[in-house]
Amino acid sequence: MELIIILKAIVMGIVEGVTELLPISSTGHLIIAADLMNFLENEKRDLFGVFIQMGATLAIVWEYRKKLFGGLFELNRPGPARNLYVNVTVAFLPAAIVGVIFSEIILGVLFTPYVVATTFILGGVLMIWIERKAYQPRVHEVDGMGFGDALKIGLCQVLSLVPGTSRSGATIIGGMFFGLSRRAATEFSFFLAIPMISGASLYSLYSARHLLDWNDGGILAIGFFTAFVVTLFVMRALLAFVSRYTYEVFAWYRIAFGALILLTAYTGWVDWSSKM
Numbered sequence: 001m002e003l004i005i006i007l008k009a010i011v012m013g014i015v016e017g018v019t020e021l022l023p024i025s026s027t028g029h030l031i032i033a034a035d036l037m038n039f040l041e042n043e044k045r046d047l048f049g050v051f052i053q054m055g056a057t058l059a060i061v062w063e064y065r066k067k068l069f070g071g072l073f074e075l076n077r078p079g080p081a082r083n084l085y086v087n088v089t090v091a092f093l094p095a096a097i098v099g100v101i102f103s104e105i106i107l108g109v110l111f112t113p114y115v116v117a118t119t120f121i122l123g124g125v126l127m128i129w130i131e132r133k134a135y136q137p138r139v140h141e142v143d144g145m146g147f148g149d150a151l152k153i154g155l156c157q158v159l160s161l162v163p164g165t166s167r168s169g170a171t172i173i174g175g176m177f178f179g180l181s182r183r184a185a186t187e188f189s190f191f192l193a194i195p196m197i198s199g200a201s202l203y204s205l206y207s208a209r210h211l212l213d214w215n216d217g218g219i220l221a222i223g224f225f226t227a228f229v230v231t232l233f234v235m236r237a238l239l240a241f242v243s244r245y246t247y248e249v250f251a252w253y254r255i256a257f258g259a260l261i262l263l264t265a266y267t268g269w270v271d272w273s274s275k276m
Contacts, residue, residue, distance in 0.1 A: 005219060008039045009048070013223040016052040017059075017230025020197075021190060021238060023127065023169030023250050024257070028116060047211050050204045051220045055227030057197045060190050062228075063235055080143040084191065087145050091154035091171075091188075092195045098158050099200075106161050113265040116164030120258030123169050127251035130176050137181035142188050145180070152178045153188065157196070164258070167196060172247070182242040190235060 015033045019026035034045055061068060071081030099106075139145055156174025160167040168189050175185025263269075 006222060008037045009219045009222045010226050011037065012039060012048065013052050013055065013226025014230050016049075016056055016223075016227040018234055020053070020056045020227075020231060021060075021168050021193065021234055023123070023166050023172050023247065024254055025116075025120065025164055025166035025169065028120075028164060028257070028261075043208065043211055044216070046204070047208045047216075048220060048223055050201045050208065052223040052227040053197050053201050055224035056231040057194055057201070059228045059231035060194055060235065063232060064191070083145070084142065087142075087147060087150035087188070088191050088195065090147055090150040091157065091192050094151075094154040095157040095161060095196065096199060099161055102161070106163070111163045113261055115162065117258040117261035117265070119162055119164035120254045120261065123165055123173065124251040124254030124258065127169070127173050127247050127254070130173060131246045131248050131251070135176070137176070137184070138179040139184050140181045142184050142191070145184070145188065149175075149178060149180065150188075153180075153185075153192070157192065166254075167193065169250075169254070176247075182247065183239060186239060186242055 012030065012033060015029050016026060019029045030049060034040070039045060040048060067081075067084070071084060074081035075085060139149060153171050153174050156170045156177075157167060158170075159165050159174075160170040171189040171192055172182075172185045175188055176182060180188065
């Protein structure tokens with residue numbers, strides 16, 4: 001395996017690990033990173049993307065392994081463990097159902113540079129508005145969430161099916177809007193990522209099973225491991241960050257990134273249509 005391919009795989013894993021759980025949309029950043037590095041052909045690139053997403057998901061499972069697996073033995077009785085599993089299921093279903101029904105329409109109609117840029121900007125503006133209003137959370141921990149809270153966040157997650165919205169952005173912003181603290185909204189977004197990313201990854205892996213090749217095992221493993229390690233670090237850093245600061249820095253980043261896409265698409269400097 002060439003050193004340059006190894007380095008590119010590491011960079012892609014880092015990009016996935018950094019952006020997957022932040023409210024800034026991982027898809028757009030992965031597209032740009034892969035294009036700038038001329039990383040793999042389209043189908044192989046998509047397969048690689050599945051593996052680095054699975055690496056990020058495993059990092060969440062590993063970080064919360066005691067809560068997740070310990071809770072399995074308490075599902076037969078009311079309590080925080082059962083509530084967590086029920087809440088994640090309730091929040092997962094709306095986007096899963098809508099995604100299955102309308103996935104082709106979403107990819108065929110909405111996956112354009114102008115839609116992506118617009119949702120980037122609108123998401124940033126909404127985040128700033130929520131942070132600057134009289135924000136008084138009523139739910140401070142994930143264990144304090146009710147089923148109604150989970151359903152509302154799940155409906156917000158449906159919006160993330162629009163390219164550029166960001167799954168974590170929709171769930172974190174939605175959680176804060178409906179009364180969760182920054183930490184509670186962030187952690188629940190982590191938990192909700194497990195079924196959402198796993199489901200999408202397994203479906204994509206099945207669809208691309210004909211591309212699986214033992215010769216690609218090394219590069220896939222490197223991307224997977226890199227995304228796993230970086231996601232672990234980002235999770236812990238993000239929770240520490242939101243305990244002291246607001247999400248405004250990410251909001252302004254979204255607005256700037258969206259504006260950059262609009263500018264380059266309008267001027268023709270970048271042919272985004274060939275990348276989306």
